[in-house]
Amino acid sequence: MxxxxxxxxxxxxxxxxxxxxxxxxxxxxxxxxxxxxxxxFHTDVADVAGALAAGGEPGFVLVDSRSIEAWDQGHIPGAVHLPTARIPHEAPALLDPAVPVVVHCWGPGCNGATRAALALAGLGYRVKEMLGGMEYWIREGFAYETAAGSERQPADPLAAPVAAGDCGC
Incomplete structure (x- = not known):
């Protein structure tokens, strides 16, 4: 043929x-x-980082649905910590239903962000899942916070462009 x-x-x-x-x-x-x-339903790490870096209100709140131990290990500056199990009880006090939510967990091998997004949607929030999660936030070279302060690793050339500001997609 x-x-x-x-x-x-x-x-x-x-x-x-x-x-x-x-x-x-x-x-x-x-x-x-x-x-x-x-x-x-989805956004990606680079778009979230770009929106947060643009200054002002990004138009969404970023929610980290991981455990306290994971949060302490490192988290995205400006994120709200709300573990999935606590969403039904704490979301109404922490989140404005009029503001869209972007939720993330560890990474693409974890469906924790999907479970958190489902819980938030069930409470009436408009929600998107950040693809790649914390793993790709770090792999793409964006800053994160730990108990020791702000940290940043070099971009992984297999996950993000090293010499360019963005991937062009």
Whole structure:
């Protein structure tokens, strides 16, 4: 099969030997709806860092849903500490329901932020999950606070551009 005929077969929805195209891509309108919905539920570390660094009110409150031990190990400056188990009891005193919430936990291998986002949404908050969590905050070279003060590690070249201000996405 030539590259042109493979593309034609994939576009027509026929089976190919290509594992990427065995299930054909969604129709453009379906894909647009899916990706718009994804962006309504998620943000990323670089966008949160940019919004916080811009000065003034970022338009959201950043909530760290990790344990006190994890918070003490390091946390994002300006974040509100609200462990998931305490959300039902403490969110009303700490968070304004009119202000969107961005929640994070450890990293992509942890679904703690998803559980925290679910708990907050169940209480009526508009919420997004910060993809990458604390792990990628640190890996992308952003400052964080510990009991010893402010710290920052160099950007991991496999996670963030080292020489540029942002990834351009």
């Amino acid at each position: 030539t590259p042109t005929s493979a593309l034609s077969a994939a576009a027509a929805g026929t089976t190919t030997d290509n594992p990427v195209l065995r299930v054909p891509p969604a129709a453009p309108a379906d894909a647009a709806a899916h990706f718009a919905a994804s962006l309504a």
